[in-house]
């Protein structure tokens with residue numbers, strides 16, 4: 001066992017293990033509730049195909065790059081010939097579905113949640129909450145998770161990843177789950193009413209946000225079926241609630257989950273789903289030991305493999321592991337591969353086996369790959385495509401002592417209603433809030449040194465518009481969903497492109513407009529230029545004059561005024 005533990009830990013930091021490159025197939029298909037998957041994917045049998053993923057389809061191959069439709073009526077798969085483009089591989093003309101395909105449109109976009117195989121009661125609840133059409137990543141992830149695949153879900157911030165994993169879980173556990181059809185047996189007949197899903201998030205705020213999303217769907221009568229286990233909250237109350245309410249889903253931070261579990265008050269051996277939201281953060285150094293314990297224990301029925309000598313895949317077989325983030329460094333891809341059962345990488349427009357992801361990362365699947373890719377390139381790859389395409393990025397140069405005043409002028413110039421301003425040191429947040437308030441701008445600080453109550457009150461005030469500028473640190477950079485947020489400001493530079501991406505992603509959620517402004521000193525401009533290059537997005541230099549945002553197009557020297 002100790003030997004295995006250390007191997008896994010190394011997977012998080014090293015970059016050298018050779019990865020077998022498989023050619024990957026993306027496909028164009030519309031999921032229907034009747035789509036059938038095989039029980040597992042066999043990665044050793046060549047490229048991934050619809051059939052290898054378990055779709056019962058009868059695609060023919062022709063020598064004219066044509067894909068013929070299944071012959072039977074009411075076929076579960078519809079493939080539009082016009083949407084599938086066959087690409088060349090190594091100079092050899094590709095033929096039929098066995099060769100890599102490139103996707104031109106959004107192939108997974110289902111028109112409704114009912115197409116994805118969710119139970120009617122859940123769809124009713126979704127409609128009641130105003131969710132009518134699934135996002136691309138939901139259309140891709142939901143049927144894949146419903147077919148029991150372990151998955152790594154990567155798509156940009158604000159694209160709906162939370163429901164992408166919550167919906168398939170709620171359709172299998174709890175009061176909204178699918179009823180077995182006549183003549184069909186319950187999938188888990190003898191199962192105790194035990195914890196069936198454990199969702200882990202790196203911060204209390206994100207944990208509570210997920211709990212509220214589940215509660216909304218469960219409705220007031222059943223909301224006790226989900227229990228929060230976040231740090232900072234009263235632990236004995238959480239333990240009492242576990243005992244009294246017998247929830248089927250728990251959502252919490254790693255430390256608190258591990259604590260309650262070690263005290264014997266949380267029984268997760270029979271758990272069917274383990275979700276790691278913001279997986280790259282959870283597998284980082286800070287959480288490593290706790291996460292290791294959670295990964296080792298959740299979903300392992302007692303008595304199954306007590307000696308720990310079996311192959312790790314057999315030991316993981318009891319649970320389905322779902323790993324989620326907008327940013328996926330290759331080290332995380334590799335760690336995820338070791339914790340899941342042949343996981344699939346699910347993105348908005350493709351699903352491929354994780355093991356076929358080249359070391360340059362999961363994002364630039366169509367770009368050139370190099371086995372000697374440097375660490376910083378790997379970071380870059382992880383950050384590209386994690387940003388919503390609608391975001392506009394600017395930077396503004398000022399002196400250190402004028403940063404807060406520049407922030408105030410920026411908020412006015414853009415007429416921003418809901419602003420998140422990031423700083424790196426929590427001690428300096430208070431000062432910035434004081435300066436903003438002194439100039440009549442409603443502001444509040446949010447950071448980890450505040451108590452749970454102060455944190456949730458501030459967040460509530462920000463969400464309901466009482467606070468216009470939330471001055472915060474990295475605590476709020478991940479997962480926080482405030483749809484009204486229309487401006488993100490970096491008062492201090494983020495440490496790298498991944499941190500920039502998560503901060504920036506607090507605005508422009510689900511296709512909304514958003515601006516990101518980095519306020520920096522002259523000596524920091526080179527870092528902004530580097531971020532621009534790494535992220536692959538233009539970050540334009542700007543000024544705030546006469547209540548307007550003036551943008552200089554550096555290469556073309558055009559001055560445009562946005563007002």
Ligand SMILES: Nc1ncnc2c1ncn2[C@@H]1O[C@H](COP(=O)(O)OP(=O)(O)OP(=O)(O)O)[C@@H](O)[C@H]1O
Nearest residue numbers: 133134135157158159160161162163326479481510
């Ligand atoms: N199908 C949908 N229709 C309408 N709104 C949706 C849908 N799916 C999700 N949303 C809403 O979109 C917002 C963003 O979703 P979510 O927080 O899951 O994004 P995310 O991809 O997890 O972002 P991040 O990477 O920042 O954590 C939420 O307010 C959520 O309620």
